[in-house]
Amino acid sequence: MKPKSPVIFSLSAIVAVLSLLAGGQAVLSQDADDAPTEDAATIPFALPKSGPFDAADIKIDNNEAITNWFRSAHADAAAEAFRHWDEDEEIKPACAACHSGEGFRAFHGLDGSEPGVIDSPINTGGVVDCGTCHNAGLAEVTEVKFPSGLMHPVQGVEASCMTCHQGRTAGVNVSTAIADMDLDTPNPELRFVNPHYATAAATWLGGYGAAGYHYDGRSYSGRFFHARPVSTCNSCHEPHTLEIDFKPCLTCHQADSMQDIRISRQSYSGTGDISVGIRADIQTNAALLLDQVKAYAKDVAKVPMVYDGTRYPYFFADANGDGVIDESDGKAVAYNAWTPRSLRAAYNWKLVISDPGNYAHNPPYILELLYDSIEDLSGPLGVDMQSLNLLR
Numbered sequence: 001m002k003p004k005s006p007v008i009f010s011l012s013a014i015v016a017v018l019s020l021l022a023g024g025q026a027v028l029s030q031d032a033d034d035a036p037t038e039d040a041a042t043i044p045f046a047l048p049k050s051g052p053f054d055a056a057d058i059k060i061d062n063n064e065a066i067t068n069w070f071r072s073a074h075a076d077a078a079a080e081a082f083r084h085w086d087e088d089e090e091i092k093p094a095c096a097a098c099h100s101g102e103g104f105r106a107f108h109g110l111d112g113s114e115p116g117v118i119d120s121p122i123n124t125g126g127v128v129d130c131g132t133c134h135n136a137g138l139a140e141v142t143e144v145k146f147p148s149g150l151m152h153p154v155q156g157v158e159a160s161c162m163t164c165h166q167g168r169t170a171g172v173n174v175s176t177a178i179a180d181m182d183l184d185t186p187n188p189e190l191r192f193v194n195p196h197y198a199t200a201a202a203t204w205l206g207g208y209g210a211a212g213y214h215y216d217g218r219s220y221s222g223r224f225f226h227a228r229p230v231s232t233c234n235s236c237h238e239p240h241t242l243e244i245d246f247k248p249c250l251t252c253h254q255a256d257s258m259q260d261i262r263i264s265r266q267s268y269s270g271t272g273d274i275s276v277g278i279r280a281d282i283q284t285n286a287a288l289l290l291d292q293v294k295a296y297a298k299d300v301a302k303v304p305m306v307y308d309g310t311r312y313p314y315f316f317a318d319a320n321g322d323g324v325i326d327e328s329d330g331k332a333v334a335y336n337a338w339t340p341r342s343l344r345a346a347y348n349w350k351l352v353i354s355d356p357g358n359y360a361h362n363p364p365y366i367l368e369l370l371y372d373s374i375e376d377l378s379g380p381l382g383v384d385m386q387s388l389n390l391l392r
């Protein structure tokens, strides 16, 4: 493994050294009036002023941006998202575009390599560094490809967020996997299709981005344009802290917190409660959908399942229904009785929960995916959709 050279270190070190030199160069920068003395003139090089120095007095350019970024998830070198490949000692090309700044630059050809592919090994130890977003070459990236195949036009730094927060699969991967199979017959060849994580951009593009599994005969809301000036990633997320300032939301919304924001005057969740944020409707329906996926596994596919959000591939077999994940050779048994119907519903459910900001990124699309998946499972489960009182 090559040693890590975080940008934050080199930047601050260079700036600090420059400041010290500047401080020590009084000798060379004196006015003509104030000619250097014989002694000073013979000093062959500029000596730094003697210390002690107070670190706080040394000016570092971009200090605020660096400090903000350093505290963010993008700089968290200890996170699984950046450590996952440590044992391999290099990041696989299929993963590197989103899991290191170096990989991102290689993927977009910003390092002079061919754009669209990563053709040499990428070092471990990188994070989403400054040069990921601050890169003149980014101006030439005018579209970003999504897992659905969509080529989405982008401008400037948006290209970066859209590349990494798009997830890794789309509804079309599910359609392909289940093509020509009987809807309710378990097929041991079916594997869970995982949308990946932090899929904000995929949610945001909605039906147009086609990240979800789209049921036949249904139409889906497209991009969530929201409202100016909250129509781009960075208009809500401060690009270094990644945090969202709630105050500007209040120019248009009345709520105690972001999670409490609601415009809709109808309840989507069947609770009838419109005093809560739209996020609550999404969470209620998502919980119902997961319950249905499990009920279907038990009653229709006849192999109960356990969901464990902490380990891949998240859905496990529990053949005797005792609530404990089955093991084989000491390893957890991945769920092995998917049917096309359960797979597409579980995929949509996972896509929804993979974006904790879904309620702000595209609530209509998310609610549609949940509704259609619940409706699809309700048939074989013998649940009366009307009685659930949900709204699409």
Ligand code: HEC
Pocket (backbone or CB within 6 Å): 080, 081, 084, 092, 094, 095, 096, 097, 098, 099, 163, 164, 165, 166, 167, 168, 196, 197, 198
């Ligand atoms: C399109 C971009 C993209 C690609 C390609 C990608 N990932 Fe990720 N991955 C992400 C993002 C974004 C996150 C951050 C999710 C979070 O923690 O908020 C992530 C998170 C992860 C995590 C951490 C999950 C956790 O629970 O903390 C692992 C592990 C991971 N990815 C593995 C992989 C592997 C293995 C590959 C290649 C086979 C890969 N990723 C390819 C974007 C990507």
Ligand code: HEC
Pocket (backbone or CB within 6 Å): 008, 062, 064, 065, 066, 069, 070, 074, 128, 129, 130, 131, 132, 133, 134, 157, 160, 234, 239, 240
């Ligand atoms: C995830 C993308 C991203 C990363 C990583 C990033 N920046 Fe930025 N940065 C931006 C964007 C976008 C803006 C423009 C903000 C605006 O126009 O309001 C910006 C603006 C700036 C500015 C202008 C002043 C300001 O804070 O708005 C400075 C300076 C800066 N960045 C330095 C850095 C440094 C140094 C790093 C690394 C430590 C870094 N950035 C990492 C996206 C990023």
Ligand code: HEC
Pocket (backbone or CB within 6 Å): 072, 073, 074, 075, 076, 079, 080, 081, 097, 098, 099, 100, 101, 104, 128, 132, 133, 157, 158, 160, 161, 162, 163, 164, 165, 198, 233, 234, 237, 239, 242
């Ligand atoms: C090179 C890939 C990459 C780029 C470019 C990128 N991100 Fe990320 N982003 C990630 C990864 C990986 C994580 C998860 C890091 C971790 O788990 O510590 C993440 C995490 C986040 C988070 C979650 C913060 C949290 O507290 O969990 C937000 C919000 C975010 N990014 C927004 C953005 C925005 C906005 C942009 C564009 C300005 C952007 N990202 C550009 C890869 C990227």
Ligand code: HEC
Pocket (backbone or CB within 6 Å): 161, 162, 165, 198, 199, 200, 201, 204, 226, 230, 231, 232, 233, 234, 235, 236, 237, 244, 258, 259, 355, 356, 357, 358, 360, 361
């Ligand atoms: C209208 C404002 C808005 C816009 C535009 C927006 N977001 Fe978000 N984002 C949010 C909110 C609100 C949350 C959830 C924060 C919470 O509940 O704590 C969020 C959450 C996230 C998260 C998950 C953070 C976490 O805690 O894991 C990521 C990643 C993210 N956004 C990335 C993006 C990207 C990339 C874009 C552009 C495609 C984008 N966002 C556009 C408001 C916005």
Ligand code: HEC
Pocket (backbone or CB within 6 Å): 225, 226, 227, 228, 229, 230, 236, 244, 245, 246, 248, 249, 250, 251, 252, 253, 258, 261, 262, 263, 264, 278, 359, 360, 363
């Ligand atoms: C300039 C006005 C404006 C600002 C500022 C604004 N919003 Fe909105 N927001 C709207 C409008 C208009 C809608 C309805 C859009 C639609 O349905 O197409 C909306 C819808 C929403 C919804 C969905 C509500 C529902 O019941 O469906 C959420 C959540 C939301 N905004 C969150 C935010 C957050 C978080 C912020 C601050 C980061 C924010 N908004 C800032 C105008 C704004």
